[in-house]
Amino acid sequence: MDGYGMDISMLRGPVVKVVLVSSPIGGRRGRLYGVETEQRLSLSEKGGAFLTRYYEMEEDEEWHIRTIRGKLRANRKTVRAVMEGILESLPHLQCVLADDAGDWELILEDSKGNRCRAYGTLEGDCMAALSDEIREKLGRKDLFLFNGIYDRVDRLEFTLHRTEKIRPGDPLPEGFSYVTWDYHEKMVIDRASETVEYDRQIFEAADVKTRYHLEEAVSSFLDGLSPWVFSIVEGNPKDVCVDPLRSCDYTIVLTMEKGGKREIRGSYDKKGLPADWPAFAENFFRFLSYYGLGEIFNAAAYGKVRRREGELIFCAVSFEEGGQEYWYMADSDEYEVGDFVQVPAGVDNHVAIGRVESVVYCQKEEAPYPVDEVKHIMGTAAEAAEGSEGSTR
Template identity: 30%
Template sequence: MAEIDKIHNFAKKWLGEFKNPTVSYEKLVSNNFGEECSELGFQVYCGHIFTEKYGKINDPKVFKEALKDITDINLLGSAIYSKWNYFNSWAYSSAEILEDKNREWFILALEHLAKLSEAKPYGNIKKIKIISNRISSEHYIFNPEDEIQQSLTIESDGHIWFSAYTSEKRKDGKYRKNRMHNFRINTSVAENIISNISSYLCYYDITENYETAEYPVWTVEIINQEGRIYKLNNHFIFIDDVNHEEYISNKIRRALKIPDLFLFDGKFEEDIIERVVVDYHRITKINTKRAFDKEKKPFDWNYTEKLIVDRETKTIEHIQDIGLGCTVSKKYTSKNEIDDILDGLDIDSLLEKDVIEEKYFDLKIIPFDERKYTITVTLKNGEEKKISGTFDKKGLPYGWEDFAEAVFSFITFYGCGEILSPAVYGKNHDDIILCYVKFKNGHKTYNYISDFDNIEVGDKVVVPVWDDDHETTAEVVKIEYIPEKEMTIPIEKIKHIIRKCSKR
C-alpha cells in the first residue's frame, strides 16, 4: 500500500474515533495513535515548527481558517502528533482530550489531513529520477577521486538505476562515472518509495517542465503514466521540516540497501555520527599536610569524567570519578533526542581547533592544574576520528560549544527528579496549604485551600465562586503552609481549589 494511502487511512480511522460520541478517552490517548504517527514519519517534537508558522491555534474557529493555507501533509501530521502527545504525556488529566474544543480541533485537523492525502498531484507515477549533488558552486574544489554527484532512477515496476560520478571530468566536460548499479526490487517496495517521495514533494505550486536552477543540491524529475514530466529542485521548493528530509532519505537508503546515497539531506555513511565519547582528566597538585603525613608534601588529585552519547543504545552516559573512592554515574535514555543531538553536530568543527594553541597558551590560570581531553567520534562506517588537547578556550575544538550546550540542555531539562524535592518533605503533613489567587483582570487576592501538593505559584487553577459555586479559573500568586491551629480564618469558611489547569 502506498504511503500516501496509509496516511489517508490513518486520518479516516481516527477521524471516526474522534467523531464517535461514546468513545473513551483511554482509546484516544492509547499508544496505538502515537505508534501509527511515528510509522508514518510524523515528528512528535516538531509542533513548534507548526506554531512558529501559524501561531498557537487552540481555538477551533481560528484553526479552521488557518487550515485553508496548510498544504504540507507532514507538517500537519506532526502537529497532530505533537498535540496528541500533550494529552498522552503532559496534561493534568488525559480525559481533557474529550473536551468539546479539543475534540473539535482533532476532527478539523484529521478531516484536512484526509483531504490532503486523498489527492495525487502528479497522477499515477511511472518513474522518478533524483540527481543529488555535493556541489553548490562551480568554484568549490574537490579532489579528482571525490564522489560529487549521484543519479538514482526508480521505476514503478521495480527497476532501479544508480550511477555515481567523481569531480574528474571527461573530454566532453561531463563528470566521470565512478560506479553503477542496475537491479530490481519488489514492485510494492518501489511503489512505496515513489509514494514517499511524492508525499514529501507534493502540495506546492508545481510548474510542468520547470527549468532547474544552476548547481542545485538535488533535482527530481517525475514522469507519470500519461507522459507528463515535472521537474523540481531545492531552489524551487522550501521544505519547512528539515527533519523529514533525513527521514525520507533514510527510508530510501534502507529500502534500496545503499547506505551512501546523497538524496535530499546530503548525508551519507561517512558523515553520520554514531557515537561520541569525551574523556576528561584533571590533575591538581596539592601541597599540604594530611593527617597521616609527618611533614608537608605535595600529592596529586586525579579527577576524571567520561561522557558517552550513543545512537545505537539511544543513551547519554556521564561518569565522574571524583577520587577517594567516590564515583558518580548518570544514564539517560531517549528514543528521539539522542538522534537529534548527534545529527545536529558538525563533525568538521567538532574535530578542528586552533593549530597554534600550544604556542600561545602557556600561561596557566590555576597553578599546579593540568586539564586534558580526548574526543572520539565513531562514524556509521566504523571509522574512528579523534582529537586531543588542553581543556581550555584555546585548546578545545571550534564545535565544542554547540555540542556541550546540546547535551547540557538535555540533561538539565530532566533535572534530578521529584522524590528528593524539599517541596514535599519540607512541609508538615498537617499543614493547611493556603493559596492566594487572582482572577483575570483583577487586583484583589482571594484565599483558597489546596488539597494537592503540586500547586505552584504561577499555576492556573479552577476554583468555585459566588454562592452557586460555579467554576472559573484564577492564577496562584502566593502559597503558604500554615499549621491548622495557627489559622486565623475558620477553615470551614474557606473554599477549596477544584483542580489544577492543564498547561497550554
Template identity: 30%
Template sequence: MTDFKKICAFSDKWLKKFSDKKPKLFDLMDYSMAEECMELGFSLERGHEFIRKYGQASEKLANLKEIIEDINEINLLGSVIFLKWRYFNHWSYDQSEILKEDNINWFILALSHLYHLAAKNEFLFKGEIKSIILKSDAMVFGLGPEEGQVFGQDIYLDIKGKVSIKSYKYTRQVGTKNVERCDFKIGIRETLKIFYELKKYFECKYDPFELMIMDAGSWDAVIENTAGEKYSFNGPLIKKYHKDLDYLSTLIRTSLGRRDLFAFNGDAKTDRIKKIAIDYSRTTEDPINYLLYYLEPLKIVYEYKESLVIDREADTIEHIKTIGEGRKISQKFEVEGLIDNIFEDFEEEDLFKEVEGNPGGAVDIPCDIRKYKITIDYEKKPQLVIEGDFDKRGLPKEFSDFAARLQDSINLCNFEEILNPKFYKKVRRLKDQYIYCSLAFGSSKKTYYYRTEDDNIEEGDLVIVPVGSDNHEAEALVVKVEYFNKEEVPFPLNKTKFIIEKYDD
C-alpha cells in the first residue's frame, strides 16, 4: 500500500536540497536518495516505463513542463526521478552536470508535482462512509446579517439515516445564542445515495490545494469511515463554483427535505414562488384620414392582450390571448416538474426586483402604448406587483432570460400533429413497393437516390450512407421519401446504394 505521508516527507526533503540557493553536489549525490526511493517502491524499471509512456523528451525541462499536469501516476513519477538521479550518480561522466540550471529545475518541478500528488491522495477520503458533519458558515467579511437571519448551519448524517440540523441565527443581544435544532430520520435508500455521491467526490475529485476565497462564506466537513478514521475537508461557500458540489448540495436539500440548507454552495432558499401572472396589453390607435363635420379626426382603437399564468402548485402554464372583443385564444401546458426546472435557473426570492426604468427623455409613442403587470405570489412573503412600460428598460432586467427559458420550455411541449401535413398526407407503403430517399449532402441542393427498408426514416432525418468508389461513410439529409413499384423505380435497384443507418448524435 502506498504510504503518501512518507512520499510527502521524501519530496519535501529533496525539494529543500534542490531549491537551495547554492545546491551542493555532495548533498545531491547523497546515496540515501536511492535507499529512500527503493523503500517507497520506486524502481529504475518503472522509470523506464515512464519514459516509454511520455517519451524520451520528458527528461528535458521544457518538455516536462508541457506534460506535468497530465501526470498522475505517483509510482511512475517517483521512479523517473530515481532514474534521472541515478544517471548523474552512477552513469554520468561528470556528476556536476546535475548542478546545471535546467537539471536543477527539472528535479524541482518533478518533486513538487510528486509532493502535490501524494499530499492530495493523503487528504482524499478512503473507505466507506459512516457519518458526516457538514458545517456551513455564510458570514461574509464586511456584510453583517440582519437580526434573526440564519448565518450558519451544522448538518449531521449517519449510516442509519439519523439527521441533526442546527441553524444559527444572528442576534445583537450580547451573550445570547439563537440556535434552532431539528432531529429526524431519512430512509436508508436516500442515505446511501448521499454517501455514494459524497464518497465519489471526496475520494478522487476534491482538491486540498485549492485557494480559499476570502470574500465568501466557507464550509467544513468531517467524514468518518466505518474503520473510525476521520477526514477533514473545506472550501468556499459559492454557488456554481463546482458543479459537483452544486449537485451534492441539491441532493442533500432534496433528500433531507430542506431547501433552506447552505450545504456546500450556500444556495439556500428560505422562500419560493407559488405563482407568477404576467399581463401584457397593447393599445394601438389608427386615425381616419378625413374630417367629419369639421370635428376632430376619427380614430380606430385596437386592443390586444396577453397573459401568462405560471402556477407552481398546479404545475401548469396557461397562456391566454385576447384580440379585440369576442376573440380569445388559450392554451394550457401541464408537465410534471417543468416549473421547478425553470425556476432552478433563477434566484427566486429576487426575481424581477431590479428594474432600470425609462429616463425622463424617453420618447412616448401615443398611438402605440404597451404596458405590463407582473404579479408574484410567494409561499411566505407578501405578494409583489411590478408594472410599467413593456420595453427593455421598463421591464425587469431578468425578464429577457426568463422569457427565453420559458419559451424554450413551451416549445418542447408543442408537438401538434393533428394539423401537420407531414402526418395527415403520409401514405402507407404497400408490401411490393420499394423505399427511395432523396438525399442532400452539405449545403448542396442536388439530391441523390438511396434505398432503405426502414419505414421509420422520414423527411428531415440525418442518415449515414456509403459514398464514392471506396464507400466511405458520410452524413446526408433526407429531403424526400417516396415509394415505387418495381417497374417504376427512378434508379435501377441493383445500382442504388442503401442507407446504412440514422445518424445518432
C-alpha cells in the first residue's frame, strides 16, 4: 500500500536531529527469541550518534524486550556529513509500505522542536547507496537503516545425539548394570559445495554416510530459508518428566553469508525444538525424496511389464484417497502409478484431476471397460495436483 511522503514545510528552522527507526520483521507475528527486532539510530551535532537495539527475550517464562543503547564512535564532522547525506536524499525517498515486509520511519526535528516524518519499506533496493554510505561513515556494517541487513543462510548443520541405557538379556561384567547405546546423526546442507551430507552412527561398528551433490538445487533450497529460521523455541516446562535412562538432544548451527553464526540447542521433542522445525523437516524430506533411491529398489521399475503389440492401455483412476476407481484409456505409455492426470468426468465431461492407481495392458476382448464407451485421459496434471483435492467424477 502507499506510504507517506515527508512534508518538510512543517519545519521552521534548520534540522538539528535525525532519527531513523528500522524494523526487519514488519508485520510478522510470533516470538523471535534472541532476534534483533528493531534499531533506532539518533543523530545530532551536539549529542553525536546513538544506536538503540531491541531484542525479544524470555526469562522465567515471561517475554520482554531487551534494550541495548550505546554511543557510536563518530565525531561531529562525521555525524554532520551523515545528516546532510540523509537530508540531500529526501527528494528520492521511496515511501512505500508493504504489510509483509520490514519498515523504516525517518523523523526530522528542527531547532524549534517541530517534527516531520516519512515511512517506507525496508528492502534491498531502497536507498541502498545511501545506506551503504552511512554504514561506511559510521564504521558499522550491522545497521538496518533503509534497506536492512539482508543476509542469507549459506550452511546448515544439524546434529542429534541420543543415548539409551539398555538392560540386556545376557549377563554383564561385574559392576555393569546397563549397556549404553550411543547414537548420532549429522546433516549438513552446504551452499558452497552444493551438497547435502547425511551421516548416521548407529553403533560403534555400524555407520551410514550419504552424500548428495545437487548443483543449484541446494542453493535454491537454502534461499527459501529465512535468516530468522529456528528463532522461536517454546521450551519445556520446568516440571517435565525426565527419563534417567534416555536422553536425546540436538544442535543446529546456521552460518550466514556475511559471516555471522547462530546456534540453537535443546532436547529433541516438540517443545524443545524450534516451532518451525516440523515444516522444515517436511519440506526437506520432500526435497530429498524427489531424487529417490534410484531404480534398484523401485518396484515400479523392476515389476514393470512391457506392452505387447496390439494391446490397449487402461488406467484405473481415483479422485480421492481410498475412493472408487474408474477406468480410462491412455493413448501412450507415459502414465505410471501415482501420476496425476486430467480426465473428462461426469455426465457433462467436466475436466477433473485424478490419480492413476494401476495400469493394465490387454487385448480389446479382455478390456476391463467397453472400448466403445470408455473415456480417454487428456494429459498429465502434476502442477495442478495440489489444487485438485475434492474433485469428483
